[in-house]
Amino acid sequence: MKTFACAADLFGAIGHTPLIRLPKLSAAIGRTVLGKAEFLNPGGSVKDRAAKFIVEEAEQRGKLAVGGTIVEGTAGNTGIALTMLGNARGYKTIIIMPDDQSAEKINLLRAFGADVRLVPVVPFTNPENYYHVASRTAKSTHGGFWADQFNNTANYRGHYATTGPEIWEACGDAIDAFVASAGTGGTFAGVSLALKERKPSIRTVVADPLGSSLFSYVREGTLDVVGDSISEGIGIKRITENFRAAVVDDAIRVDDQTMVEMAHYLVREEGLLLGGSAALNVAGAARVARTLPAGSTVVTVFGDGGGRYLSRLYNPGWLLENGLVPKHRDLTFLESEA
Numbered sequence: 001m002k003t004f005a006c007a008a009d010l011f012g013a014i015g016h017t018p019l020i021r022l023p024k025l026s027a028a029i030g031r032t033v034l035g036k037a038e039f040l041n042p043g044g045s046v047k048d049r050a051a052k053f054i055v056e057e058a059e060q061r062g063k064l065a066v067g068g069t070i071v072e073g074t075a076g077n078t079g080i081a082l083t084m085l086g087n088a089r090g091y092k093t094i095i096i097m098p099d100d101q102s103a104e105k106i107n108l109l110r111a112f113g114a115d116v117r118l119v120p121v122v123p124f125t126n127p128e129n130y131y132h133v134a135s136r137t138a139k140s141t142h143g144g145f146w147a148d149q150f151n152n153t154a155n156y157r158g159h160y161a162t163t164g165p166e167i168w169e170a171c172g173d174a175i176d177a178f179v180a181s182a183g184t185g186g187t188f189a190g191v192s193l194a195l196k197e198r199k200p201s202i203r204t205v206v207a208d209p210l211g212s213s214l215f216s217y218v219r220e221g222t223l224d225v226v227g228d229s230i231s232e233g234i235g236i237k238r239i240t241e242n243f244r245a246a247v248v249d250d251a252i253r254v255d256d257q258t259m260v261e262m263a264h265y266l267v268r269e270e271g272l273l274l275g276g277s278a279a280l281n282v283a284g285a286a287r288v289a290r291t292l293p294a295g296s297t298v299v300t301v302f303g304d305g306g307g308r309y310l311s312r313l314y315n316p317g318w319l320l321e322n323g324l325v326p327k328h329r330d331l332t333f334l335e336s337e338a
Contacts, residue, residue: 011056014041044304048085051147070086073132076097083112097130155186159186167191175297176296177202179300182214188246189246206250211225231277277304278304281300
């Protein structure tokens with residue numbers, strides 16, 4: 001009789017994603033760049049991990065029970081993950097989402113059956129910001145549970161328990177740096193903690209889009225903001241409870257043009273159709289790698305796939321309208337830093 005390795009359920013299928021080497025980029029810069037392929041999770045993004053640990057902990061603590069409703073404010077991927085897992089457990093899901101996010105993510109949420117409520121984009125200090133609307137919605141919903149991915153530390157603890165150790169198991173002592181962007185801070189915090197425990201000399205660097213405060217926070221201890229970005233789901237103007245747990249050595253800024261150039265380079269040269277955060281991460285990883293000795297290994301995160309951004313990141317008309325048409329077929333765009 002044949003036996004098959006299988007996951008017990010959808011929750012069990014999350015994680016254990018491969019590291020993918022970028023051979024052309026690595027050869028061009030003389031250092032190895034690896035990406036943790038989180039787009040291969042069942043829900044298509046790195047947020048599957050946070051959602052899994054948030055839901056399981058809520059169940060263990062009696063905050064979620066049969067017939068309950070998960071409520072979350074999200075740029076999309078965490079909402080998709082929570083709705084997917086909620087369906088598997090019999091929960092309803094209400095997703096509060098800024099109205100400037102990609103149509104693909106909104107449509108995907110609705111396909112999963114989420115109650116999607118779009119709200120105008122306003123600063124965090126405004127009570128109508130999607131984060132605060134989600135908090136109020138959870139309180140006013142019978143059996144409602146607010147996932148609160150930004151400050152629910154089950155987020156980073158999930159990455160500390162799984163993502164970080166998986167990277168170490170794949171690379172071991174060969175890893176020299178970990179470079180990634182942060183939104184909630186959960187992935188960066190969990191991975192940086194896990195890797196630093198195993199090899200303190202590993203460089204941990206935040207790759208930050210314009211319009212975010214994390215670069216200034218790491219470099220200068222302020223929350224100053226420079227510019228703005230089209231990136232979705234990364235960058236933040238405050239310090240979350242998840243990011244507070246991070247071990248950060250440095251930060252770099254990556255502008256939108258560089259992110260777009262790298263996204264199209266990865267499709268053309270590496271065969272990978274990835275989301276904007278992944279492209280930004282790779283650009284940051286490549287820049288950090290070039291500051292390290294030849295032969296060094298840098299790991300980053302492929303947060304999600306590019307299929308969720310076809311109407312923007314890979315739409316020639318949209319790119320032209322926003323002044324972001326790719327201009328280079330080589331890696332010269334990495335030379336100028338934001």
